[in-house]
Amino acid sequence: xxxxxxxxxxxxxxxxxxxxxxxxxxxxxxxxxxxxxxxxxxxxxxxxxxxxxxxxxxxxxxxxxxxxxxxxxxxxxxxxxxxxxxxxxxxxxxxxxxxxxxxxxxxxxxxxxxxxxxxxxxxxxxxxxxxxxxxxxxxxxxxxxxxxxxxxxxxxxxxxxxxxxxxxxxxxxxxxxxxxxxxxxxxxxxxxxxxxxxxxxxxxxxxxxxxxxxxxxxxxxxxxxxxxxxxxxxx
Amino acid sequence: xxxxxxxxxxxxxxxxxxxxxxxxxxxxxxxxxxxxxxxxxxxxxxxxxxxxxxxxxxxxxxxxxxxxxxxxxxxxxxxxxxxxxxxxxxxxxxxxxxxxxxxxxxxxxxxxxxxxxxxxxxxxxxxxxxxxxxxxxxxxxxxxxxxxxxxxxxxxxxxxxxxxxxxxxxxxxxxxxxxxxxxxxxxxxxxxxxxxxxxxxxxxxxxxxxxxxxxxxxxxxxxxxxxxxxxxxxxxxxxxxxxxxxxxxxxxxxxxxxxxxxxxxxxxxxxxxxxxxxxxxxxxxxxxxxxxxxxxxxxxxxxxxxxxxxxxxx
Ligand SMILES: Nc1ncnc2c1ncn2[C@@H]1O[C@H](COP(=O)(O)OP(=O)(O)OP(=O)(O)O)[C@@H](O)[C@H]1O
Ligand SMILES: [Mg+2]
Numbered sequence: 001x002x003x004x005x006x007x008x009x010x011x012x013x014x015x016x017x018x019x020x021x022x023x024x025x026x027x028x029x030x031x032x033x034x035x036x037x038x039x040x041x042x043x044x045x046x047x048x049x050x051x052x053x054x055x056x057x058x059x060x061x062x063x064x065x066x067x068x069x070x071x072x073x074x075x076x077x078x079x080x081x082x083x084x085x086x087x088x089x090x091x092x093x094x095x096x097x098x099x100x101x102x103x104x105x106x107x108x109x110x111x112x113x114x115x116x117x118x119x120x121x122x123x124x125x126x127x128x129x130x131x132x133x134x135x136x137x138x139x140x141x142x143x144x145x146x147x148x149x150x151x152x153x154x155x156x157x158x159x160x161x162x163x164x165x166x167x168x169x170x171x172x173x174x175x176x177x178x179x180x181x182x183x184x185x186x187x188x189x190x191x192x193x194x195x196x197x198x199x200x201x202x203x204x205x206x207x208x209x210x211x212x213x214x215x216x217x218x219x220x221x222x223x224x225x226x227x228x229x230x231x232x233x234x235x
Numbered sequence: 236x237x238x239x240x241x242x243x244x245x246x247x248x249x250x251x252x253x254x255x256x257x258x259x260x261x262x263x264x265x266x267x268x269x270x271x272x273x274x275x276x277x278x279x280x281x282x283x284x285x286x287x288x289x290x291x292x293x294x295x296x297x298x299x300x301x302x303x304x305x306x307x308x309x310x311x312x313x314x315x316x317x318x319x320x321x322x323x324x325x326x327x328x329x330x331x332x333x334x335x336x337x338x339x340x341x342x343x344x345x346x347x348x349x350x351x352x353x354x355x356x357x358x359x360x361x362x363x364x365x366x367x368x369x370x371x372x373x374x375x376x377x378x379x380x381x382x383x384x385x386x387x388x389x390x391x392x393x394x395x396x397x398x399x400x401x402x403x404x405x406x407x408x409x410x411x412x413x414x415x416x417x418x419x420x421x422x423x424x425x426x427x428x429x430x431x432x433x434x435x436x437x438x439x440x441x442x443x444x445x446x447x448x449x450x451x452x453x454x455x456x457x458x459x460x461x462x463x464x465x466x467x468x469x470x471x472x473x474x475x476x477x478x479x480x481x482x483x484x485x486x487x488x489x490x491x492x493x494x495x496x497x498x499x500x501x502x503x504x505x506x507x508x509x510x511x512x513x514x515x516x517x518x519x520x521x522x523x524x525x526x527x528x529x530x531x532x533x534x535x536x537x538x539x540x541x542x543x544x545x546x547x548x549x
Pocket of ligand 1: 013016018036037038039040041042043044045085
């Protein structure tokens with residue numbers, strides 16, 4: 001069953017073609033990595049999927065329904081969650097409140113507290129729930145972003161470079177978390193760290209200059225010459 | 236003691252104190268305090284939009300005046316009694332703030348300030364234009380006989396004080412309840428990072444719209460009571476000055492704190508009152524104190540209190 005698909009999805013900023021004519025299908029339950037060189041259009045593509053960015057042309061369907069015209073908050077309510085590449089938490093609010101805001105969209109009262117501690121637990125941020133989020137280290141703010149995504153219990157979790165700025169140990173924790181989530185939810189993971197991609201993804205889509213260059217299992221992508229030339233050679 | 240208990244004791248304590256002061260204050264301060272409570276109610280409404288939602292409006296005089304004229308004109312020209320007239324004032328405030336929100340919330344930041352300012356100015360000019368009914372700048376007096384609510388003569392200082400106290404108390408508790416409820420917390424999150432709130436699945440436009448209507452309706456309630464309790468409605472209450480006042484009060488008292496609007500209104504009122512007793516250049520003294528406060532207590536009086544002592548203040 002396909003959870004998400006795009007057809008002919010394009011975006012240009014002025015004269016710049018950031019994303020061109022992307023047909024993309026993501027089956028339910030899969031962990032899909034989206035990779036590509038800097039500026040390939042990954043953030044723009046998922047921005048159009050979750051409604052942050054209006055496409056120039058093309059369509060997006062979620063669970064068989066065309067959602068191209070839906071505003072972002074309604075797509076989120078359908079079961080999408082997006083964690084930002086550039087950390088976007090509420091710096092002056094407590095850590096727990098950051099996660100509670102995510103959980104309260106679907107839960108009430110006591111259930112919220114339970115969901116908050118569960119999400120913080122899963123990413124390993126249990127020390128200081130009352131600390132202001134802005135006082136956390138950069139890596140911990142990245143983990144907080146992920147916890148906010150988890151607290152939404154999404155059907156599709158879109159993670160935009162979640163491991164950027166994490167320590168080796170935290171990256172190991174992240175890989176374990178993704179494996180843990182497999183089966184629970186569908187994941188679209190933008191990732192530069194090839195080790196993480198190789199170890200977590202079921203399949204990989206490669207984006208280059210806004211177009212889909214290749215798609216396949218991590219092994220196939222690893223052995224693909226065109227991908228090597230465009231991307232892996234540098235990374 | 237739990238946080239909720241502490242909060243209830245503090246805010247309830249203020250209301251009890253204000254209630255008791257009625258019996259001890261000399262007439263002059265007694266009258267002042269009644270006025271301050273009504274104006275603080277105006278500031279409480281303003282604070283919901285500015286302090287908690289992060290939207291700086293320069294047009295709240297429009298809502299204050301909508302309440303005042305909704306009440307005053309129906310008493311004056313339609314022969315309404317105070318209760319339905321107050322209701323008309325509230326409804327007028329809700330409608331006007333809802334309509335302005337639909338227009339102004341399409342903008343943000345400075346543009347939002349300008350749009351609200353322009354519409355409030357248009358409202359002021361409208362009041363002048365219909366001078367035949369509103370009597371323009373000169374305004375009109377609401378006679379003592381027209382100010383009897385359910386048999387209670389609101390021109391009597393004691394009754395007036397209780398009415399002001401009741402209005403302030405209700406609006407303070409509404410504001411306290413609101414900012415601790417999920418809805419109010421979402422408003423705070425919108426103030427901090429609107430894009431993130433949207434991407435958590437909240438309709439931020441609808442939230443801001445609701446916040447503006449609540450804010451405008453409380454401002455209108457203050458305007459309606461002000462006219463009724465002090466027996467006068469005039470166009471000066473719709474002028475820019477009356478849009479700036481609540482901003483100042485809230486800034487001084489502490490934006491985004493429940494008690495801040497009252498503290499700021501009280502402080503400013505007595506600052507001007509006392510300094511004008513000392514010198515005719517009282518605005519200078521007031522100005523210096525204000526500058527000092529913004530330098531040394533940039534979060535306002537209650538805001539500083541929260542930062543330094545009571546972290547739990549809502
Ligand atoms: N709002 C914008 N206005 C103009 N150009 C933009 C905008 N957003 C992105 N771009 C451009 O579109 C192209 C694709 O950007 P995008 O952020 O989607 O790439 P990316 O694959 O996510 O890169 P990275 O790996 O660096 O995050 C880039 O050339 C970028 O400069
Ligand atoms: Mg990106």
